[in-house]
Amino acid sequence: MRSPKDFFRPLAVGAPEPLRQIPFRPSRMIHFFDPGNEKMAAKVPDMAGKADVLLGNLEDAIQADRKEAARNGLVRIAREVDFGDTQLWTRVNSLDSPWVLDDLLTLVTAIGDKLDVIMVPKVEGPEDIHYVDRLLAQLEARAGLTEPLLVHAILETASGVANVEEIALASPRMQGISLGPADLAASRRMKTTRVGGGHPGYLVRTDPVGDSIEDGRTTYQQDLWHYTVARMVDACVAAGILPYYGPFGDIRDVVACEDQFRNAYLLGCVGAWSLHPKQIEIARRVFSPEASEVVWARRVIEAMGDGTGAVMLDGKMQDDATVKQCQVIVALADDLAARDPELAAAYKEASA
Ligand SMILES: CC(=O)SCCNC(=O)CCNC(=O)[C@H](O)C(C)(C)COP(=O)(O)OP(=O)(O)OC[C@H]1O[C@@H](n2cnc3c(N)ncnc32)[C@H](O)[C@@H]1OP(=O)(O)O
Ligand SMILES: CC(=O)C(=O)O
Ligand SMILES: [Mg+2]
Numbered sequence: 001m002r003s004p005k006d007f008f009r010p011l012a013v014g015a016p017e018p019l020r021q022i023p024f025r026p027s028r029m030i031h032f033f034d035p036g037n038e039k040m041a042a043k044v045p046d047m048a049g050k051a052d053v054l055l056g057n058l059e060d061a062i063q064a065d066r067k068e069a070a071r072n073g074l075v076r077i078a079r080e081v082d083f084g085d086t087q088l089w090t091r092v093n094s095l096d097s098p099w100v101l102d103d104l105l106t107l108v109t110a111i112g113d114k115l116d117v118i119m120v121p122k123v124e125g126p127e128d129i130h131y132v133d134r135l136l137a138q139l140e141a142r143a144g145l146t147e148p149l150l151v152h153a154i155l156e157t158a159s160g161v162a163n164v165e166e167i168a169l170a171s172p173r174m175q176g177i178s179l180g181p182a183d184l185a186a187s188r189r190m191k192t193t194r195v196g197g198g199h200p201g202y203l204v205r206t207d208p209v210g211d212s213i214e215d216g217r218t219t220y221q222q223d224l225w226h227y228t229v230a231r232m233v234d235a236c237v238a239a240g241i242l243p244y245y246g247p248f249g250d251i252r253d254v255v256a257c258e259d260q261f262r263n264a265y266l267l268g269c270v271g272a273w274s275l276h277p278k279q280i281e282i283a284r285r286v287f288s289p290e291a292s293e294v295v296w297a298r299r300v301i302e303a304m305g306d307g308t309g310a311v312m313l314d315g316k317m318q319d320d321a322t323v324k325q326c327q328v329i330v331a332l333a334d335d336l337a338a339r340d341p342e343l344a345a346a347y348k349e350a351s352a
Helices: 038-047 064-080 100-111 126-143 158-162 164-168 181-188 226-239 254-267 277-286 291-303 320-339 341-351
Strands: 029-033 053-057 087-091 117-120 150-155 174-179 203-205 219-221 242-244 272-274 311-313 316-318
Touching: 029 038, 029 277, 038 064, 038 277, 053 064, 064 100, 100 126, 117 126, 117 174, 126 150, 126 164, 150 158, 150 164, 158 164, 158 181, 158 226, 164 174, 164 226, 174 226, 226 242, 226 254, 254 272, 254 277, 272 277, 291 311, 291 320, 291 341, 316 320, 320 341
Parallel strands: 029 053, 029 272, 053 087, 087 117, 117 150, 150 174, 174 242
Antiparallel strands: 203 219, 311 316
């Protein structure tokens, strides 16, 4: 473990200074595409106007014999497409794979100045981040980069969850963490074959009424991911980085996808992954505060004046703590509206 005094020292001679704070940039959806798939690649310029983050995926979902094509495709896309203020991320192959070294060597030296964040899958503990941290510093120095690349970990192994607090604090490069429900389910030997979402077998049941243990007992499906998402949010916020829900694999079920995303939003996540173009809009809707909520939050802040004491508003008690809750909503709304003109117009209309 590095001394706190050395934490912000570059890890290689000539590497850029690490950031002291992770900037908040809207990232309601991290949209995955296969950069080696010509159809998807052709849609990138259009999607750059719709998604907050576009991620060129090199890991799972890319066939072994297409890894090089995906890597080369990402280099080409990064050089040719104007991303405006849309972020470009990548997910490299896992650290034990035969591809990751070439992923990092190629991407940092060829397009390190175009990439914002490198997502690292299957992170088991802080040692994985330390390895990537030093290697990135060496490559940044070689490429002459002036801004440090940020690192995002996927929480998708049982060890990763056990070590999530240390992972979040492992490097000043740490930008955020996403839940990886598919690999995590496999790692934990959970008995679900779904990619995220609930399961009808994971439920609670009301008590028996009368003599029958069968009749009249309502069941409620529970959220398999609640514990992990809540723990991830705490670990991220304590470390000053951003938590994200991951993928929802049932592309057809846009209703349950929206529910899962909303659970994550309410628990503190700033975004989720989108795997298909139709999930971009779901994430945009869910991870943007509702206009009526923003109006209410502004009313509370105004009514509370200097933010101390207690007042009643529409029959509800407001005090120092509720002002802070409302400030969270308003700050997020302002950040998102600055990027999203449609949202800005909706907020303006609601407050008129
Ligand atoms: C557990 C994990 O690791 S999750 C992360 C890894 N997985 C991924 O990244 C998967 C990304 N998504 C995909 O590969 C695809 O969306 C699939 C395989 C799930 C479905 O693909 P398709 O069967 O082609 O879907 P569908 O027919 O509805 O596609 C409609 C159009 O959208 C395009 N499209 C589909 N997904 C995407 C995407 N992620 N980005 C851009 N375009 C896409 C298709 O190419 C198709 O284009 P066309 O109209 O020009 O023919
Ligand atoms: C997100 C991811 O990689 C997983 O669920 O396994
Ligand atoms: Mg995975």
